[in-house]
Amino acid sequence: MAKARVYLDEVGNFVKNVLPRLVSDPAQDALKMVDVSLTDKSGNMRDIIDVYTDVANKVKELNDVERISVMEGLAG
Numbered sequence: 001m002a003k004a005r006v007y008l009d010e011v012g013n014f015v016k017n018v019l020p021r022l023v024s025d026p027a028q029d030a031l032k033m034v035d036v037s038l039t040d041k042s043g044n045m046r047d048i049i050d051v052y053t054d055v056a057n058k059v060k061e062l063n064d065v066e067r068i069s070v071m072e073g074l075a076g
């Protein structure tokens with residue numbers, strides 16, 4: 001039971017701290033730079049792991065300056 005509580009606390013902290021950053025203007029600009037969207041074609045929120053996986057794959061194609069810009073935008 002204690003492990004489940006720790007897991008739920010981690011999920012709660014993620015939602016509270018990371019998701020608001022991802023909808024900020026700098027993060028949205030960074031996502032646009034790598035052509036990644038938080039929503040699917042129906043307007044539903046995509047799985048956040050899929051979003052980060054897409055970003056990780058796309059930044060491999062960028063030069064150092066662009067990569068840093070994207071990471072700074074996402075870090076908030």
